[in-house]
Amino acid sequence: MISGTPEFWITQLNYIGLAALVVLGLVLLTGVGGLMSFGQAAFVGIGAYTTAYLTTAMGWSPWVALVLGLILTSIVAYVLGAITLRLSGHYLPLGTIAWCLSLYYLFGNLEFLGQYDGIAGIEAIHVFGISLSEGRHIYYLIWVAVLLSMWATRNLLNSRPGRAIRALKGGGGMAESFGINMASYKIIIFVYSALLACLSGWLYAHMQRAVSPSPFGLNYGIEYLFMAVVGGGSSVWGAIVGSGLILILKDQIQNVLPQIINTTANFELVVFGVLMVLVLQYARDGVWPIIASAWKAITGQKASQRNQAAPPVAEALPLRPRPEKGSLVLELDAARKEFGGLVAVNDISFTLRAGEIMGLIGPNGAGKSTTFNLISGVLPTTSGTISFLGKRLDKLLPRDIAKLGVGRTFQHVQLLPTMTVIENVALGAHLRRHVGVAAAALHLERKDEAELLHEAAKQLQRVGLGEYLYEQAGNLALGQQRIIEIARALAADPVLLLLDEPAAGLRYKEKQQLAQVLRQLSDEGMSILLVEHDMDFVMNLTDHLVVMDFGTKLAEGKPDEVQKNPKVLEAYLGGIDDDMEFDDDKQAGAPVVAGGAA
Numbered sequence: 200m201i202s203g204t205p206e207f208w209i210t211q212l213n214y215i216g217l218a219a220l221v222v223l224g225l226v227l228l229t230g231v232g233g234l235m236s237f238g239q240a241a242f243v244g245i246g247a248y249t250t251a252y253l254t255t256a257m258g259w260s261p262w263v264a265l266v267l268g269l270i271l272t273s274i275v276a277y278v279l280g281a282i283t284l285r286l287s288g289h290y291l292p293l294g295t296i297a298w299c300l301s302l303y304y305l306f307g308n309l310e311f312l313g314q315y316d317g318i319a320g321i322e323a324i325h326v327f328g329i330s331l332s333e334g335r336h337i338y339y340l341i342w343v344a345v346l347l348s349m350w351a352t353r354n355l356l357n358s359r360p361g362r363a364i365r366a367l368k369g370g371g372g373m374a375e376s377f378g379i380n381m382a383s384y385k386i387i388i389f390v391y392s393a394l395l396a397c398l399s400g401w402l403y404a405h406m407q408r409a410v411s412p413s414p415f416g417l418n419y420g421i422e423y424l425f426m427a428v429v430g431g432g433s434s435v436w437g438a439i440v441g442s443g444l445i446l447i448l449k450d451q452i453q454n455v456l457p458q459i460i461n462t463t464a465n466f467e468l469v470v471f472g473v474l475m476v477l478v479l480q481y482a483r484d485g486v487w488p489i490i491a492s493a494w495k496a497i498t499g500q501k502a503s504q505r506n507q508a509a510p511p512v513a514e515a516l517p518l519r520p521r522p523e524k525g526s527l528v529l530e531l532d533a534a535r536k537e538f539g540g541l542v543a544v545n546d547i548s549f550t551l552r553a554g555e556i557m558g559l560i561g562p563n564g565a566g567k568s569t570t571f572n573l574i575s576g577v578l579p580t581t582s583g584t585i586s587f588l589g590k591r592l593d594k595l596l597p598r599d600i601a602k603l604g605v606g607r608t609f610q611h612v613q614l615l616p617t618m619t620v621i622e623n624v625a626l627g628a629h630l631r632r633h634v635g636v637a638a639a640a641l642h643l644e645r646k647d648e649a650e651l652l653h654e655a656a657k658q659l660q661r662v663g664l665g666e667y668l669y670e671q672a673g674n675l676a677l678g679q680q681r682i683i684e685i686a687r688a689l690a691a692d693p694v695l696l697l698l699d700e701p702a703a704g705l706r707y708k709e710k711q712q713l714a715q716v717l718r719q720l721s722d723e724g725m726s727i728l729l730v731e732h733d734m735d736f737v738m739n740l741t742d743h744l745v746v747m748d749f750g751t752k753l754a755e756g757k758p759d760e761v762q763k764n765p766k767v768l769e770a771y772l773g774g775i776d777d778d779m780e781f782d783d784d785k786q787a788g789a790p791v792v793a794g795g796a797a
């Protein structure tokens with residue numbers, strides 16, 4: 200097929216393939232991970248210069264030079280990533296600009312790299328004795344590299360590490376609560392994208408047979424980022440669409456513009472800039488999503504995949520040892536939290552035993568969420584101790600607390616809306632299997648992946664959402680999203696379940712179903728601590744209540760005792776309208792405590 204293609208298009212396709220490799224890395228880094236880099240061109244330079252130097256000055260094989268280039272890139276990217284990825288907001292892009300410029304000037308000033316003249320006379324790559332000296336020969340190698348990289352990146356994104364990577368943008372704090380070290384995933388995708396850029400540089404050097412610093416400068420770094428954004432930052436296909444579109448457009452503008460406006464002045468960049476602004480204005484998510492939805496419309500493929508089959512049956516994941524029913528699980532001893540002069544939690548003490556359901560209630564601003572955040576490690580304590588199964592929690596990070604067996608939900612739902620329901624829940628089971636990035640990219644983790652997905656499906660069926668496995672989580676009602684959060688916490692196989700307002704937004708029937716699930720869990724020995732405003736729900740479900748007001752423990756005991764406590768009634772009387780929730784779906788909706796108080 201390629202033999203009849205004009206030379207011009209072969210060259211164009213080669214350049215598109217080389218750019219697509221770099222942009223694919225940016226899809227992962229920027230589009231999926233939300234980390235903006237202007238510096239990818241510098242990694243292309245490392246790949247190109249390593250092979251240029253080693254093959255010309257040392258006479259080594261290009262294949263050995265490729266391996267060494269990849270190793271060198273990993274080291275440089277790891278070090279640069281460890282420094283720059285700590286920077287947040289606009290400091291990160293500025294950091295990437297700084298190291299792109301530094302590497303560019305390094306290439307141009309090192310004598311053994313030929314300074315600004317670069318290195319010429321690079322030999323062609325040989326594959327099975329065939330020399331890839333011409334554009335139409337190396338074309339095959341470039342596009343095999345592109346397709347394999349796309350396959351590996353897609354595999355990676357649809358795997359255990361991929362789910363964590365997809366949580367980087369907008370779900371980092373949540374993922375840490377499931378034991379996932381998000382900082383290490385930032386470094387992983389940074390190194391991964393640098394390796395793809397290095398591969399592109401290696402191919403480029405052997406295609407051009409000469410290298411000089413100019414294609415590895417900042418303007419190319421910006422262009423790669425542009426390609427990723429225009430293509431559609433979060434899809435692997437966006438890499439090909441973006442690089443193809445920009446390179447072809449640039450070339451066509453250069454050809455057509457002088458004929459239209461009859462001038463030799465360099466207006467191409469102006470026209471190109473205006474076109475880019477229009478694309479970004481009318482296709483904010485890039486061009487690929489438009490192509491994908493048009494394709495779906497043509498082929499009649501439905502957006503919803505609700506009726507897809509459950510994942511194949513797999514071996515059940517091992518369970519962690521559980522404490523004996525009735526034994527001590529959680530103990531707060533004079534836990535205190537001050538925000539400046541405000542004492543949000545004032546020396547609170549209580550205990551929770553295995554199999555017990557405890558409610559933490561109180562008017563708005565009483566300090567419930569702060570107490571919850573002290574237990575889950577989101578906030579450090581000012582003083583006092585918090586112990587879980589005999590281990591101090593108050594000095595640990597949320598991810599270390601999760602590892603010990605504490606699962607949680609959030610007051611404001613924290614799901615990844617574009618991920619399917621089953622993927623969101625599988626994120627909860629992250630710590631229960633260990634799948635590396637290489638195994639995921641090469642799709643060697645099928646057994647582990649099946650087990651994780653099977654576990655997620657099991658938990659979703661347990662909470663009554665078994666028919667929504669493949670729905671996008673963001674398409675479900677808020678009440679259902681809260682239940683998904685509970686399934687995600689259960690997928691972590693916790694000993695202690697922390698639920699922050701689990702009944703908020705649920706209908707009466709859904710609340711009853713939820714109460715039934717929680718009771719069953721407690722019968723199985725799970726300890727549950729819930730913060731809740733819905734008094735009907737709390738009074739009917741919990742074994743034990745702690746009431747807080749102004750950061751202090753006001754009362755503690757069984758629900759029916761607490762309901763009659765005059766101090767509790769007084770605390771609630773002040774804020775009855777704000778603090779008590781009525782069941783819309785229930786006729787007799789008077790809240791228990793408020794009813795008692797009235």
Ligand SMILES: Nc1ncnc2c1ncn2[C@@H]1O[C@H](COP(=O)(O)OP(=O)(O)OP(=O)(O)O)[C@@H](O)[C@H]1O
Binds near residue numbers: 538561565568569
């Ligand atoms: N990060 C913070 N910085 C300063 N003050 C805070 C912070 N977080 C909470 N507070 C204050 O601490 C007090 C307790 O807040 P907290 O959110 O724990 O109450 P709550 O009982 O959970 O209330 P709600 O039921 O409305 O969620 C409030 O006065 C609140 O304004």
